[in-house]
Amino acid sequence: MALIQVENLRKEFKRQKRKDGFWPLMKSLVYREYEQKIAVEGISFTIGEGEIVGYIGPNGAGKSTTIKMMAGILVPTSGVVRVNGLVPFENRIENARRIGAVFGQKSQLWWDTPVIESLKLTKYMYDIPEDRFAQNMAMFSDILGLDEFKNVAVRALSLGQRMRADLCAALLHDPAIVYLDEPTIGLDVVVKERIREFIREINRDRGTTVILTTHDMADIEKLCSRVMVVDHGKLMYDGNLQTLKNDYGNMETMVVDTVENFVMDEALQDMGVAYSQTEDARNQLIYDKNKMNSSSIIKWIMERYTVRDFNVKETEIEEIIRKLYAGFSQEEKIERQEVMV
Ligand SMILES: Nc1ncnc2c1ncn2[C@@H]1O[C@H](COP(=O)(O)OP(=O)(O)OP(=O)(O)O)[C@@H](O)[C@H]1O
Ligand SMILES: [Mg+2]
Known part of the structure; x- marks a missing residue:
């Protein structure tokens, strides 16, 4: 038997609606309006x-x-x-x-x-x-x-x-x-x-x-x-x-340092490479290692730039989670749009 059993668990909070301005505030003291917040919406799991x-x-x-x-x-x-x-x-x-x-x-x-x-x-x-x-x-x-x-x-x-x-x-x-x-x-x-x-x-x-x-x-x-x-x-x-x-983390990150100013190219994008910059302004190329390999990317870059240094690393769990969270919000947005249409 599972130690913890959770089935279709829901929690709704009732919150009083906040009002801005004097009269709306006064009115809200007499006529209380509430809004519903669904904090947990039908969660199920068991833990052993x-x-x-x-x-x-x-x-x-x-x-x-x-x-x-x-x-x-x-x-x-x-x-x-x-x-x-x-x-x-x-x-x-x-x-x-x-x-x-x-x-x-x-x-x-x-x-x-x-x-x-x-x-x-x-x-x-x-x-x-x-x-x-x-x-x-x-x-x-x-x-x-x-x-x-x-x-x-x-x-x-x-x-x-x-x-x-x-x-x-x-x-x-x-x-x-x-x-x-x-x-x-x-x-x-x-x-x-x-x-x-x-x-x-x-x-x-x-x-x-x-x-x-x-x-x-x-x-x-x-x-x-x-x-x-x-x-x-x-x-x-x-x-x-x-x-x-494995599902979300087949990504690899290549950090490249070039003598010339690196400009992200459409051709690279078409190859399935995403670009971002690190906090210290270094160039990061992110790609799915099952679809791309680092040598073809570095070859492409070396034909166009003088490469000072490059480094390939597994995308960190933080990055995977960030992507995952961003993905959820995206789905949520799409769902909402569909509802609105
Ligand atoms: N007592 C409460 N009354 C009204 N709303 C609440 C109450 N507690 C939580 N909520 C709302 O329910 C939602 C879920 O809150 P919860 O604290 O469970 O989030 P969390 O995942 O723990 O977030 P965090 O990572 O910030 O700790 C939030 O939108 C929060 O504003
Ligand atoms: Mg919390």
């Missing part, structure tokens, strides 16, 4: 024990809303969520014992309390046995490096320290599932790496199931074999990371 699933998508796609429904924080408008056989929002307390959650944007710890005291409070709240608490603290302190700031009040922690403390607190009661909503947001590479190590470790050692939301594709590459891509509240892709790369 011990998986690490990356849940990705552009801003406002509906990721946090889905996670909040799985965690029992939000009540779905319709559809099914079952976690460990329980309906989270109907069995909040029972569900909370079995899950851990970190919302990167907001700490769950007591603001004015030293980290260690906050963690002890968590111990009492979840009724964690003394020896288990000690074991977990030893392991977590080691990987997350908590010792250097465990006596500091939460409000005085740096973002990276706070996130490490939050992760520790979320996992002290040995939850079977952990929801991590942007746990690496705004952190430096060293802390990010520590957090990834921690996630890997609890998944490997304890079989903890991890649902991870992030905008950092390195998190996904380093941790997740499965990714779900959501956009405008709909699931657009669910599967293997490698397959995603």
Whole structure:
């Protein structure tokens, strides 16, 4: 049986319409007008024990809303969520014992309390046995490096320290599932790496199931074999990371440096080559490596320019995802146009 089962899940938010100007504002105080926002629009998936699933998508796609429904924080408008056989929002307390959650944007710890005291409070709240608490603290302190700031009040922690403390607190009661909503947001590479190590470790050692939301594709590459891509509240892709790369990632990028000023040519375009410039004004040629090969492109260029240097690289996962997101928006636009016609 699947650990997490989500079927045709929907969430609509009712928002009061914003009014600009004095009279419209006054009127809106008397006659409240609402507008509907569909944040999650019929999503279905199952997640098995011990998986690490990356849940990705552009801003406002509906990721946090889905996670909040799985965690029992939000009540779905319709559809099914079952976690460990329980309906989270109907069995909040029972569900909370079995899950851990970190919302990167907001700490769950007591603001004015030293980290260690906050963690002890968590111990009492979840009724964690003394020896288990000690074991977990030893392991977590080691990987997350908590010792250097465990006596500091939460409000005085740096973002990276706070996130490490939050992760520790979320996992002290040995939850079977952990929801991590942007746990690496705004952190430096060293802390990010520590957090990834921690996630890997609890998944490997304890079989903890991890649902991870992030905008950092390195998190996904380093941790997740499965990714779900959501956009405008709909699931657009669910599967293997490698397959995603194969389907969308047959692209290669050639960076060329020419003595003469390089001008993108129509002939190159007709060959199926796209042009873009890097931030430091270098010329990038992007093409599908199944249809084109780099030698025919470089030959074409060398016949017309003096080439100083060139370099061919796989298109990075960031680029693939960007293309994927852009593709979705395009489809959405086409759909809308069709509706309008
Ligand atoms: N409490 C709320 N009331 C009204 N609308 C909401 C509420 N929470 C979310 N929304 C809307 O639902 C949509 C999905 O929001 P959600 O927070 O799930 O996106 P997200 O994928 O987590 O985005 P981000 O990457 O920016 O965190 C957005 O359009 C958002 O404005
Ligand atoms: Mg979010």
